[in-house]
Amino acid sequence: MPNQLRFLIVVVVALLVAATFTFPLWRVPPEFETISDELPGLSAALQADFDDLPRAIQTIYRLMARENPSMAQLMVEARLRPPDPLNEEMPDISNAQEVRSGRFQPLTLTEEERRADPDAELPPYNALFAADGDLFVYAYPDDRYLFRIEEFIITNGPDLVLILSNTQKPLSADQFGRDYIEIAPLRSNIGNMNYELRDININDYRSLVIYDRRYNMIYAFAPLG
Template identity: 30%
Template sequence: MNKLLIAIIVIIILGAGWYFVSPLFLSTTVEDKFPFSVPTEEEFEQMTDEEKFELEMKMLEEAAKQPDVVMEETMPAEGVTPETEPAALASGEFKDADSFHKGSGDATIYRLPDGERLLRMENFDVTNGPDLRVLLVKNSDPMSRSDVGDDYIELGKLKGNKGNQNYEIPDDVDVDEYGSVVIYCKPFHVIFSTATLN
């Protein structure tokens, strides 16, 4: 009975140890495509027929999502075109939180042509850890749990510690109120990396 109890305790300790330590040795690379990126003419010509068809179907799906509305406004003045490309609202570069928790890459908040907002992290690389989250924080340079505060917006679990990633920003969030993007370890309340938004 004692040997069985010891074996169960050892298995639990090993499992917990693996959960907390393995992220330090494992990396996950994510390559999310940037939405609404329209290929250039050269890129379009190099596409296969199947890729062209998929692009056409995607564009039709997006067009179908747009509401049917009667225009009450006059046509825009000549030379003024409606927004058809994503617009950068704020951006910053990730930096190390300390000598152990390191991060680099770019963080940009975009307004897409359909009005949605998106956090795009590019060339992103951060020290991996357990249960990392992507937060919008009001403090522009948070260095501790108290700097993060309780009024942050959690955009989701970090998809991977490397690569290019997209996170949707809820419609009711005023992005002008937030000064940084933070990669945060939820169980231990530790900041892994921050990007001050300008």
């Protein structure tokens, strides 16, 4: 073999060996997908408020924006809307009887519930919602029912309504029950409120649900005990 060819082979082999051992230094770094800090459609003022939310909540909204930008924008705008508390006086209940009560809470699944129904799943954006407050149901002699909500607070939404459900813990609108009743729009996400219904059998119903009609999401529920 000519010396010139032998030298060329040695050089090529040396380069290959060097390339093998230095690969981590010269390889092109992979491109990792990043999530933008800004949420499309928000004003500068709301973007600043959005940045103050917990990072985990921000991330969920950003992931939502990838699939449905307008939904993410409207839900964030509703959430960040300045609070407008409503404090309605307690009506006269001197001739009424308390027949049900409950406490508002976000949807959760206990270990026992998961074992009883392995297919049960919480809604995909459930972690965005928080709620608290007391519910009292009073029955009047004239077949009226007063739904009294006290010390209430909930994550605000675009189109929240009150649903009286046949199910104690519906995980979706499909589980509201055959005879569910849409009582009224939620008048405020903070405060004390009164709602009335007539001519119902309260024993047929097991929870009061806060539901967003626009995006078909359950924000919270109060089981009727």
